[in-house]
Amino acid sequence: xxxxxxxxxxxxxxxxxxxxxxxxxxxxxxxxxxxxxxxxxxxxxxxxxxxxxxxxxxxxxxxxxxxxxxxxxxxxxxxxxxxxxxxxxxxxxxxxxxxxxxxxxxxxxxxxxxxxxxxxxxxxxxxxxxxxxxxxxxxxxxxxxxxxxxxxxxxxxxxxxxxxxxxxxxxxxxxxxxxxxxxxxxxxxxxxxxxxxxxxxxxxxxxxxxxxxxxxxxxxxxxxxxxxxxxxxxxxxxxxxxxxxxxxxxxxxxxxxxxxxxxxxxxxxxxxxxxxxxxxxxxxxxxxxxxxxxxxxxxxxxxxxxxxxxxxxxxxxxxxxxxxxxxxxxxxxxxxxxxxxxxxxxxxxxxxxxxxxxxxxxxxxxxxxxxxxxxxxxxxxxxxxxxxxxxxxxxxxxxxxxxxxxxxxxxxxxxxxxxxxxxxxxxxxxxxxxxxxxxxxxxxxxxxxxxxxxxxxxxxxxxxxxxxxxxxxxxxxxxxxxxxxxxxxxxxxxxxxxx
Numbered sequence: 001x002x003x004x005x006x007x008x009x010x011x012x013x014x015x016x017x018x019x020x021x022x023x024x025x026x027x028x029x030x031x032x033x034x035x036x037x038x039x040x041x042x043x044x045x046x047x048x049x050x051x052x053x054x055x056x057x058x059x060x061x062x063x064x065x066x067x068x069x070x071x072x073x074x075x076x077x078x079x080x081x082x083x084x085x086x087x088x089x090x091x092x093x094x095x096x097x098x099x100x101x102x103x104x105x106x107x108x109x110x111x112x113x114x115x116x117x118x119x120x121x122x123x124x125x126x127x128x129x130x131x132x133x134x135x136x137x138x139x140x141x142x143x144x145x146x147x148x149x150x151x152x153x154x155x156x157x158x159x160x161x162x163x164x165x166x167x168x169x170x171x172x173x174x175x176x177x178x179x180x181x182x183x184x185x186x187x188x189x190x191x192x193x194x195x196x197x198x199x200x201x202x203x204x205x206x207x208x209x210x211x212x213x214x215x216x217x218x219x220x221x222x223x224x225x226x227x228x229x230x231x232x233x234x235x236x237x238x239x240x241x242x243x244x245x246x247x248x249x250x251x252x253x254x255x256x257x258x259x260x261x262x263x264x265x266x267x268x269x270x271x272x273x274x275x276x277x278x279x280x281x282x283x284x285x286x287x288x289x290x291x292x293x294x295x296x297x298x299x300x301x302x303x304x305x306x307x308x309x310x311x312x313x314x315x316x317x318x319x320x321x322x323x324x325x326x327x328x329x330x331x332x333x334x335x336x337x338x339x340x341x342x343x344x345x346x347x348x349x350x351x352x353x354x355x356x357x358x359x360x361x362x363x364x365x366x367x368x369x370x371x372x373x374x375x376x377x378x379x380x381x382x383x384x385x386x387x388x389x390x391x392x393x394x395x396x397x398x399x400x401x402x403x404x405x406x407x408x409x410x411x412x413x414x415x416x417x418x419x420x421x422x423x424x425x426x427x428x429x430x431x432x433x434x435x436x437x438x439x440x441x442x443x444x445x446x447x448x449x450x451x452x453x454x455x456x457x458x459x460x461x462x463x464x465x466x467x468x469x470x471x472x473x474x475x476x477x478x479x480x481x482x483x484x485x486x487x488x489x490x491x492x493x494x495x496x497x498x499x
Contacts, residue, residue: 044450044461045087045096045123047080052121055080059117063110074172080120081174088125092468095443095476097126099180101483102138104152105496107160112169115493118486120173122450127170128180128248128478131163131239134217135187138163139238146235147196149189164242178246178380179239183368184220184361185209185251186228191219198275199225201254204268204301209255220255223360224276229367236371247372248412250382252365253400254357265394267301267350270357281356288314289321297349308338308345321345323352350393358401369409380410380443385428402432407440412478415444418456422466425457433473443476449484 041047047055055076061069088094098119106112119127131138132148141150141158152160163179170177184201191200191210200208201220209220221228236247254271256262264270272278278298285291292311297303311321320328326348369379387400405411413432417424429444436442444467448460457463460479467474483490491497 041083041087041123043091044464045084045091045125046450047121047123051080052117055117055121056114059110059113077117077173081172084120084123084125084174087123092471093464093475093477095126096124097128097178097443097476097478098122098124098485099128099130099445099478099481101130101133101481101490102151102162102166103494104154104157105493106162107152107154107157108496111493112162112166114489115482116166116169116173116175118489119170119175119482122485124479125174126176126178126245126476126478127166128178129163129166129170129244130181131179131244132181132235133187134182135189135219137235137239144238146238147190147193147231148187148235161242163239163244167242167244176245178248179242179244180248180250181236181239182251183232183249184223184253184364185218185255186221186231188217188219190221190231196227196231198222199228199231200274201271201277202273203271204266204273206273212257212261213255214258218251218255220251220271222271222274222277223364224280225274226276229364232364232368233371236368240371240375240377244377246410247369247377247379248382249365249368249379252361252381252383252402253387253398254361255398257397262397263391263394264354264397264399265392267298267353269397270353270399272298272353272357277356277360280360281353284324284352284356286322286324286326287318289318290323290326293321293345293349294323294352297346297353303342303346303349305338305342308342312338325352325355354395354399357399358404361399362401362404365405365409378410380412381405382412382414382445385413385415385431403435407437410441410443411436412443412445414447414480416447416457416480420456420458422458422463425463426466426469429467429470429474433470441476442474443478444474445478445480447480447484454484 055073058069058073058076062073088096100115100119106115135148136151137144137146137148138151139146140161141153143161144150152162167177190196191208199221201222202208209218210216240247261269272281281298282291282294285294289311292314293303293307296307322328329344365381372379381402383400383402383405384398387396387398388402389396402411411432413428415425415428417428425446432442446460446463448454448457448463450460452459464477467477
């Protein structure tokens, strides 16, 4: 009789474990002794330190030529890939990605293996691999037909295709790889080309982004410029030849300026002062009156009642000034004095200028994503949740019209708000969810570290828990970045320090 409660307890434990297997409770599974492989995975799909160290020991032995260790290492990679797939299937979020930059030193044997192993150890099943940034591309120097230099310019390593190698190593571990690329930020090297001067964006003060952005490596282009579009299209094609699992477009915007200039309130704040973007703007006019007023507004930043009178006299055969999107006022208002018509015309010209700049970003995204669309490779767009905001009569200077990005693309809002807790991060994600059409795949990007706060942000697990309330709408989350989680390893690799 004394043993009866113990038997009941054992029976209850047995059925709890059965339900854990059927319904996927990872917290129960982690203590299920008859599943030793799964016992290595915690509630975040992270490997135990013991399992991670066992794998690392095998990697090091294999690197020294131990064939037995090599075979065991490959076997454990396959086993852990399967464990990761199963865990992510039953654990929110189903997609958990990590942002990664590689360096020339990563050509050293075994280095990519170490990096990818650590990513798997962290419970990640996708990698956002940076392949175009700061005006350089992760293509082998000997096979780089783009206008940008290769990341790897080390003598003797001209043939090394680090992008292809990283994709191969990642897939061995069950990881999908997205090619993460800067978009309208072409980098400083592009600005040094004399044959591309007209492609560099300029504002009405004659400045390029080199004068308004702290990071001198950032050079933004005119998205209407034909050379810029061709150069980027070729770049995307070359990257996709390595067959990544996805494409991720970052810096899909204009530069953000500092201080009061962070809000665009006048035409000279806009990046409309290069030939291609102006030519495209003039083509939006639908009669001569409209074209004349657009030219005057662009040159001065405003139109006067006198301008309206002059344009009426120049083209007496035409009615109201017209351009794309303009709905002319009723006939009785069209015959009002120029002083009454001028305020509305000036406001509408300002709206046209802003919309034209934004449309350039949208059109560039269409072009950039087209090669991936042709090949059935998914594309995501990265943006700031507040990058499309209006402030009074002005606009956020980045002019990032993410709410108009196609719903066929993945949306990756950089939810990097800092307020000491997760509430402001949740607000950013809520804003995106409220503006997205049904069916849009939204994968928020979070910044932080596991287990401790950083830069006035709570630990990643706190941020993740806060976002779990959106689990029915958000199936994926990414973390910025590998360099934050493994700062020592990232620094060692960057400067080729012995490990």
